[in-house]
Amino acid sequence: MSGIRTVFVSVVLAVAVGATSAASHGGTLRMAITQDEGTLTPYTYQTGYPGYELMTLVYDQLFLMDVDLVPQPWLAAGLHIADDVVYHLTLREGVRWHDGTPFTADDVAFSIGYYQTHVLGRFTTSANKVAEVEVGGPLEVSLTLRAPDAGFVQTGLADLPMLPRHVWESVDEPRTMASAMGTGPYRVAEYQSDQYYRLVANAGYWGPAPAFDTIIAAIIRDETATFQAVLAGEIDVAVRPVPAGLVERFSGRADISLQQGAGFPSTILIMDVTHPGLDDAEVRRVIAGSIDVERLIDVLLLGYGTAGTPGFIHPASPFANPATAAYERLTPADARARLEAAGYTRGADGVYARSDGARLAFEFLAPANNPTRLRAAELIALDLNAVGLAVTVRSIENEALVQRAWPDFDVSRGRDYQMAMFGWSAPVNAQANLRGLLHSDTAKGTLNLSGYADDEADRLTDAALVTTDPDARRALLFQAQERLAADLPLITLFYQDGIYAYRPAAYAGWTFMAGQGIVHKGSFLRR
């Protein structure tokens, strides 16, 4: 196939990115954030949410995700894709860096090169998909990918923050970069480490006007103190989701509004599928079928959650396969019958064992500093022990758990656990990164903590990556979810709903970005 395939209309649809409908606002917004986010540059921010969102108030991307997770042209005014791999971008005119220097195609080329040579978890992988960058003029740049990549606009162009070449070309150690300067709608006016950020509107912003003159992002580490501050009127919005126990108290108040929506961060049960007993898919299916997920959601989340699907992808995602929407539910008697049919016999101690002697007795790691996951593990162990498995919950510090399940964040180093409570952040779900979760090649399946290996899953996820036709890609992702649902190397338990509180008298223009929440760039811009 050759020739030009896609053309975007170069009109900024502020509505599409969820910019506020308030005609004008201005003034000061007082927002509670959870921790220090460094100097708010692409190399120093800390968390995906809200750190990335704060950082991209200062830095712009070429595309911007709208509230429905569809990328909209942003610093790029237009895009033509040729031969599936050549992305020809026309940049917006009149865009300037905060210091007044014009933003040009050189900056785009420089940014991609910089992310390639200065390794950073979130951006280097996408930047490395680009084999060649050609600057065709001040506002023209072409990127040639190494291979077709259906998700490149979403995971690359809409994700990479653009760096000013004239500032960063002399920066060798980007993690020590002290000052943040981009083309974004806000500038960092003051940063007091561990206390607060003061952002002020960029008066010369090229796009929709900033909704506030000043944003104070105050660091309040403690959850209770955060919501006390919202109640007392000291804070206008909290980036932290409202804990289930407080929802009722807040929803009865006139001075506080809540917005609720799908949350993509997952809570999952991971298993080492090379461990005796857990290497049998039937055992894993029995485990999944015996867990009472609805009870977990009722007890732990007071109902504010969505049951996980066997295909991992959140039901609200456009990539979710409706055919893998629910787990088969097994009563303890059903579960025992299934195990016995698969050749397991119950020992004198009430625990099932295989003919080769492998007992279905497992250590189940849970993070000590995450009460929801720890309590989930306790409830799950009750369900499984009732069937005839011997599951022992062991609570360990979170970093220690990660080190055992994912030594040095490198799956090629193997794993040292049997069962563990885990979770993935929103982007894994939003980008339907099934290849990362399932692929047996450790360089591709970088999130495959189970040691799962299946040729068909490898083939499907490889093909989905390079298939650019949206329908064909979705079909491949659907099939990959069916593989996952059949083999269950991981069990998706639930997704906690995102519920966010704000004071409407201060500002009511918040929009909910699917899977994430109300704090995203569009919420801070006027329509």
Next chain:
Amino acid sequence: MNWYLGRVGQYALVLLAALTLNFALPRAMPGSPLRFLAGEDVGMLAPAQVAEIRARYGLDQGLGVQYVTYLRNMATGQWGFSYQLGRPVIDTIRARLPWTLLLVGSSMLIATLFGIIAGAFAAWWRGRAFDTLSLTGSIVVDSLPTFWLGMLLIAVFAVELRWLPIYGAVTPWGPKSGWPYVVDVARHLVLPATTLTLATLSSTFLVMRYGMLDALGQDYIRTARAKGVPEGSVLLKHTVRNALLPVSTVVFLNLGFLVGGATVIETVFSYPGVGTLLYQAVLNRDYPVLQGAFFMLTVSVILANVLADAVYPLLDPRVRRAGT
């Protein structure tokens, strides 16, 4: 002279042992600082890129090599950059130390003065209403969880009455200089300092009270009273002065930890002190910050001991005579 040389030798040994522990303990914890060196989504990186990051920060070297580098850097003041914040370790500590000194110092001062006075009168009036009430009160307050006490104060004085702010050390949009700034800082200090004072009051109070009771039972008190020394003099000159000796030990011990901050209270009130910095550094395996902050803590504890060694003979003539 030999006694002083021996003392210096002891402190040098303690310093070296502490430095070694400061190096070894963070690394003995399972987990890795990679999450912060590679930024968010370290899982997206290929193994070769992870290896590149480990090499860049010297984490691929043997522990022996890292230890020698560490000792050299500590000695030359090259404390490095915080993995987590990307700022020089010295800057991150310097930014928080004044707040910690203000919070911990002010509560320590109040708690010590209040503990001494209340402890002295409780013992002086032993068995009377004041003694019973203050003893029970101090034990009750001491057994309350600090975070709960802090939350209670926030709920009453900040949320219901709205007299005082809930979080932080200053109002982000407030005054930056002059008296209004001082007032702003003081208003933010009241609740955390009160919580910390209540949480630490009982140790001074109890030590003082028992010191007083011990002194009151001594022969020299009976002698003084038999000589007809006025009660005020018996209390101040004969009893309190002697009872203060064990209290001074507690004070000097506390002084050493002045710079360590108060993690729980700093977290509850979002107070930007050294305690939360250390806590976050432990969670995030931020070795350079841990090393720097522990080094500072080690030196300050040693200095407090040196001070105690120097001052104790002045307070207690018996030590002076034994030492010479």
